[in-house]
Amino acid sequence: MAPSAASSSATGSPARPSAPLSRLRQALQSIPSRSPIAAKPLPLRLRSPADLESDLVRHRRACAEAHDALSALRDAAPHSHDSLAAPDHDCDRKGKGRAEDAQSWDDALDGLTRRGVVQLVAETMRLQLHLGHFSSAKELDRAFFSLRPGFATTIARQRSVGRKERATAAVRERGLGLSRGQEHSAWMASLAAQLQGGASDAKALWRFTQLLRDLRAGTGSGTGTGEIPKVVLSSLARLFPAVQGRLRGAACKRGLKNVSKERDEVRRLLEDFEAAELGDDDLVSLALLDSTAEKYEALLSLTEADSSVDRREVKAALDPDDPLFRRVEASMSSLLASLDDPDLPLPAQYHDTPSAPSTPTPDPFERRSHILHTAIRFLVIRALSPHPHATSPRAAPPLTSASQLYKLLLDSSPSVYHSREADVAFPRLRLRQSSALFRLLDAHLVSARQVSAAPLRKKQSNRHRWAERRDACLKTLSRALDLVEASLDFVSTLPRPPPSPLASSSIIIAPVSSAAPPDPRSLGLSPTFFRSLALLLNAPSILPPRAPEGAKPAPAPAAHLAPFALLLRALELLARARAWENGLLAPAPARTGKDKGQSRREQQQQALSTPVALQPLVTDSLVAHALARIALVSPLVAPSPPSFAAPAPAPTGDSPRARLVALFSALERAQEALPRSAQRRDRERARVARAVRAVLGAEWGGGGEREWRERMEEWVGEWERGAPGAGGGGG
Incomplete structure (x- = not known):
């Protein structure tokens, strides 16, 4: 003392x-x-x-x-x-x-x-x-x-x-x-x-198993029962792939006999996982499913990023008939059935599954959102599986089921928002909703790309077979835009979030950074999605070169699925998303005369701190060329003007000039939705104008079209310089 x-x-x-x-x-x-x-x-x-x-x-x-x-x-x-x-x-x-x-x-x-x-x-x-x-x-x-x-x-x-x-x-x-x-x-x-x-695999594994033995022995916990607490066990389930990797590395380096104790401890950990699953412990079951989903997602990302990866190993691991895959789906279906939701659209492979008795949980909203999010992950994995049935248009049903589960996940928000733990539970729910949205959007893009890249068989080489494949891609992209629209409608109804636990706590030492956690109402959708969609719409399998005069074109898609119609819809959604994100930003402080010397540094800091949703759309000539070509070469719903001697006095109907007017107007609205510090109007106009001129020259380069093309290029130049009315309806 x-x-x-x-x-x-x-x-x-x-x-x-x-x-x-x-x-x-x-x-x-x-x-x-x-x-x-x-x-x-x-x-x-x-x-x-x-x-x-x-x-x-x-x-x-x-x-x-x-x-x-x-x-x-x-x-x-x-x-x-x-x-x-x-x-x-x-x-x-x-x-x-x-x-x-x-x-x-x-x-x-x-x-x-x-x-x-x-x-x-x-x-x-x-x-x-x-x-x-x-x-x-x-x-x-x-x-x-x-x-x-x-x-x-x-x-x-x-x-x-x-x-x-x-x-x-x-x-x-x-x-x-x-x-x-x-x-x-x-x-x-x-x-x-x-x-x-x-650290070496052997040393890391030895330290891990030593600490695991201390935990089992009840060091400081007073239990001494050898049981691992369920919360820690669920964390170990997420770490288990790393444990397996360390064990394999140590066994290769030192031999199995020299890591027998560590291997026994890992085997005992596996027995704990199985006992927890048999005991209907949702916490551990969901952690194991998350760990398995990460493993499958890593395999899928490897096949996309590296063509040298052995696809046979990936195909075997993601085979729906694989015992582990069937066991995972059985666990997932049991958890979905335990929600006991009459509105739950169970996928075909999840029907007729007995409901598992769920253990009482103090947070039913957390459990429900976790189950829905994990089910969406596995449906996306199944849709993108490298098996033949998953790379054809039949891959759409899993994505459709996942989209329906995503809408149910959105419907969970009012209950969580008014719950007792809303200050932490609501941001966690929004994190899962955003994660599910981004996975679904990426899956729709990958699925459309896989379908469009699949070679046609000899018997399918006619125009109608090609049009069917094109329409399947366009429908997949349209469903992706449906998800974006539903998400924007959802976040626009959310009230102001409850106070953050970081803001409500008493801080004695002033924080170095005054940055607050992001607003959970933010959608955070990157323009990368819209760029990828534009590039896909410009793919040869969807938008082939313009047919020569007199040639019989392929059947046109439905009006709402036409590539240009989807592009305009995407740009309108981009403008909505930007306006929403801009409205969530705190107003910038007014600058005084003393601050003028710091303008360049402030601009650099603003560029670094610009939210991802407010970043530029047209970042390179490739995206600009895709926008211009979709507007000019996409199949016309109405016939083209009968003569190219001069442009029509006004862009009426569905003509190339009318489409350019619509494209320019949509790009302007998307720019106006940005904060002034993030607008890059002149740079975007210059890129798009150059791309339009290039497409005009490639598609209408000679003959009687030359004069019409030159008049169009002159009008595009007026829009690039910002002439009043150049992009308007009066042309």
């Missing part, structure tokens, strides 16, 4: 905390506390990397101050120097091996303070792992939770704190040996850290 505490107890007055304890509590108070009703922390993916880095600076500083205060408490404890002979535990401390004299120094910590320290370290490691600072996360883990001597802490070497605020110098000493107790987040962060970074 410190002298000040002893004297105060003798006089009967309440004991005053020691100086290290006061410093420790000040360090904990410098970090905003989590929302008291939030079951889960706010997803880090909802926040910008710059905001996370500044948050990590504060957490590192608090960890350094906490480590310094705890070291002072330990050094002031009786026999603290004798306890240096405590047993050496390379990965983590063991309950049996901890010295009795080393056990007394942290008795001065009350339960709340001890828990606060563990939570602080766990959250700091969570930030470090998310940002890729794997070595720092391991060092922090050893500094607080290990007893290994000779530890070189990196807290003092982290130069993110200011020169005057560095809390510690480089220390060569053992770790503090704190217990993680029942703080599941600390166990999850420590287990994940052992698998990351550049």
